[in-house]
Every structure is written in C-alpha cells, then in structure tokens.
Amino acid sequence: MMRAKTAAAIGLVMLALAVSPFASPIRQDAQREAPRYSRIVSLVPAVTEMLFAMGAGGAVAGISSYDRYPPEALTRPKVGGLIDPDFERILSLRPDLVITYGTQSELIDRLRRANIGIYNYEHAGLADITATLRSLGQRIGRRAEAERLAASLEQHLADVRARVAGRPRPRTALIIGRELGTLRGVHASAGVGFLHDLLETAGGIDVFDDVKRQSLQVSTEVLLARAPEVILELHPPEGWTPEKIARERAVWQQLPSLPAVRRGRIHILTDHRLIVPGPRVGDAARMIADLLHPPSLPSNR
C-alpha cells in the first residue's frame, strides 16, 4: 500500500511538473540553420498534430502512445508516452529529431549522448501554441507553412473573439474530470493554461479564474458557492454514447441551485480537439463559443 502510494506520489509530482504553469513554454537546442529532418519521432500528441498540419507528416517516423490524430499518424510505430518512452524503440527508428516533453530530462540526456536532435516542448497558454508552430516550423525547415498555419489559427481565434465581443460573458466551470455517476472528485480547469485561455477566448468567464493553477479539485461547497451559469465537461470521446452523456448530464440535478442546472446549460463535450493544445484549438474555441453564445451563430453554420 505504502509503496503504491509512494510511486503514486512520484507520479503526481511528475504530473504536476508536466502541467506546471511556471515552466518555460518553449526551449530549443541552439541551431541556426534549418535542416529538413526526414525521420522525426514525436512524443507529444499536440506536436504530432502540428507536424502533420504543416505538411511534415511524411517525415514522422514514430509517435507516442497517446496520439489519436490525424489518422495517418496512427500508422506510425508507437514509442511510449510521457513517463515511459521506450528509448530502444526510439533508437531503432533511427530518428534525426525527437520531440520531447520538458519533464523527460532523462530521455533528453540519453538522446543528447546519442547525438540525436531534440525539440523540447511544454504545454502552456493558448498563445504558446502559435509560438510553438512558428519555432517548430523554423526548426524543421518549414517556416512558410508554419507561418501560414499559425496565422490562420490566430485569425480563427480572432474571429471567435470578434464574434463573442460585447456579449455578456457567462460564468463558466470547465470540468475536466469527475467520478462518473456521482459529483465526487470533480476537477476543473483553473486560472492558468490553454483551457482557461480557450474559455476566455470563447467569451466565458472562468469561475475559478482566481486560482492560479492549471486545475483544481472542486468540493461540492465550492461548486455551489461559485454558482456557474454554464458547465462544460470535457472528456476524451472513447466510451461515451449519447445515452451515457444524457445520464451523466442528469447527475448534476443533485445540485439544483446551480444556475447552470436550472437553465439546463450543462454540456458534456467528448472531442479530442478540446483536449489537445494543437493546431485544432481554433475549432475548440468555436465549439465552446457556440455553446456559450448560441444566438451569435451565423445562420449558415
């Protein structure tokens, strides 16, 4: 039991580090020229999406075990995830560039010793996604494509912002996990990070804006006291049927005083675009904006 707890505690620390808002958003090996890499292994799903979106998918030789998009990426061999990258398997793919996550310091050391190029990445805010697109494009010699992609994403986000501008911003709780069937173990996005930025872009006020962390566990009391007008629950789509969504929405009826419950404004969203801070966050912002501000939808949408 204790050993499990210790190991679990180590896991938590690693997780905390992985989502730390204080970590520097992007760090790069100093490299001035722009070589075109032909065998890239990406351990970060968000960056895998970026690589494919900027037309470098052909160079992707391996992906992480958490990658789900694009479908073409799933044909590549999987080399493990954040805490369990398989170094041997990575080497066997003879990569010339490995996309690592900031907390994978041991893997980074080993890759350096093996003289393999590294592009290091960490999640941060929404603005860091376009910054990463640009720096990644420069690194892999696809500056023009990356710039087009980043500019289009920025335009997409600006369009969403413009569409919701001036509208009353509903106080929203962005729920990222709970014990299903109950309102126990509720975790919400808080005042830092791309989900928080996404919510603000889409014209909502984060009810946990004052908590300067990426997420927090919310007690029933705090939920009631913060009185969100809209509740958005984000889940990976696996295993979510329409019946299950209806059933889990109904669970919120236990707290009838919540304005979101009274107005029926509880939405369970099961879409990877809302979870991966990659090039599809423009879609994510639009989806959230559509829910927060339904009348602002143009009729052709």
Place this chain on the structure above:
Amino acid sequence: MSHGLADARVLPGTPLRRGVPIVFLCFAAMVIAVLAVPFVGSTPLQFTRVFSRDIPFSENVDAQIFFVARLPRALAAALVGGTLAAAGVVFQGLLRNPLATPYTLGISAGASLGAMVAITLGAALPFGGVASASLAGAFVAVVIVYALARARHSGLSTTVLLLAGVTLNAFFSALILFVQYLSDFAQTYRALRWLMGDLDVAGYAPILAALPLVGIAFAAFAWLARPLNLLSLGADAAGSRGVNVLRAQRVAFFSASLATGAAVSVGGPIGFVGIIVPHLVRLLVGADHRLVLPASIFFGASFLTMCDAVARTVMAPLELPVGIITAVIGGPFFLWLLLRQR
C-alpha cells in the same frame, strides 16, 4: 512493540465504571463535532437563509451548501472515522498486535484495486460505480485471506492471517501500479487522489449505502467485546474460559473486514484513524473492549470530522486531502505514544 498487549493483559483489574463517563464524553464530542462543523466552511453562509422555509430549497444556495455539501460530509466523516477506529480495535485484538490497522490484512488494498479498475475503465463501464467496485475488491481480498488462513490449519491461524494479509497487500499494490500504468494521466491523477481519501460525498446516498454494512459490523462488535477481552490473554487461555475461539476469531475477522470495506468505499483508504484512535482511547479508558469499542467509535468519528473540517477550510478554495491531515496529526502523535510508553 508489545506494550499494547501488556496493557490488554492487565484488563481484569480495569474498573468498568470509571471508563463509562469517558465513553459518554466521547459520544458528546462526536455529536457536537458533527453538528458544529457544518457551520464552518470556505463560504460565508447566512444562517437565517439556511434554515428559512420561505425560500424554495432548489433556489436556496445557502441551504444547499449546508445540507448537500457540508452536513453529508460531516456525517460521512463521522461514519468513516468511527468505523475505521472500531475496526482497528478489533483487528488489534484479533491479531494480538498493537500495530495492526484496518488495512493490515490487505482489505483496503483490495478495495483500492477495485476503485482503481473502476476509475481506469470508468469510461468503458456502463456505470462509474467506484464505491461498489472498491467494496467488491475488499470482498475478494477478504475471501483470499480467509481461505489462506484456513487452508492448512484446523483453526484460524492469526500468524498466517497476518502473513497472508501482508503478502496480499504487496500483491494488490503491484496490481494497483499495473492498472495505473495502463491508465492515462487524468485517470492516474484521479486514482491517486482517491487513495488520499476524500469525504466530499455530495449527498446522502453513499452514506446510506454503507450504513447497513456498518450496522451489521457494529452489531458483531457489540457481541465481540467480551470474547476479545479473553482472547487478549491468548487463544488457549480464552478457550479454557469457555470462549469458542474459532467462532470469535471468525466473527472478528469478517465483521472488521466488512466495516473496513464499507468505510473505504465511502472515503477511500484514509490512514492513521484506525491505529491512533484505539491507542488514544486505551490511554483514556483502559483495555476493556466493552469500553474501548464504543469510545473508539465516538472518538474516531469526532476526530475524522474535525480533520475533514480542517482539510476543506485551511487552503480554500483548494482542498487538502483529508488523509494528509490525519497523517500529519497522526504520525507525530503515534511516535509520542511509542516514546511515552517506554
């Protein structure tokens, strides 16, 4: 190590009457704690609104915070605290080991494994059901430990029971790690958070579900008080005084396991309550189980209720896991207890 046992051996001289007022004091402490802590919290409440009958309940935020968030939480803390403390007493008596806890025999590890599986496969299962999965895990652990302890003995070998429990703990812990390894980050974090203990039950359903199980266990505890007193003198001595040793051991094992499984399914494996409270209570009332058992229930209930009140207020709106509070208070206290007894 054997001081608790030494305490237990002096029990024939312990006057029952002197301890009874302390049991009532513990009861009063529990009632006061459960009634008082809902008045404390991170949100300032207007208590005139809380108890107002003019405002419909569905629109009364203050009343909902009081009756849906705080009161069930206080009741859950009392139920879990009292149950774990009493289960600790019974396991210490059964195993004749002062360091036994409700978690020694692998029951909580089985419960945790069940909960981990439910959390990891939660999206795939038709229902979440973490509580029922943890209860099922506890049941599996109980069956395995009992079968092992009975396998090659005519009676119930407490040594084998202990060894089987410790081994099962390690085995289930390995399986827990395996399940966590297979799950993604969000699930791992939620599983880890479950292991820290959480009494925010958000309603009365989890309490009502556990209540019958706890009721059965407590009825058995009431019957066990006298046999446990005699068992503390050793199985042979108890047998010679007319105790059906195997039956008493069986009842003790199954009832304390049932209590532990029920408590863990409500609040997760909250540590230290099941070991500190029995020892503290023995300091107060002596070693007679007729006093130790009820006093431990009441003291454990008030202790965990207070700990949870601290957990949910001290860093609000962030919430400290209650298991951290019990460990932070319990660890040093237990060391003090060990040193003091030398």
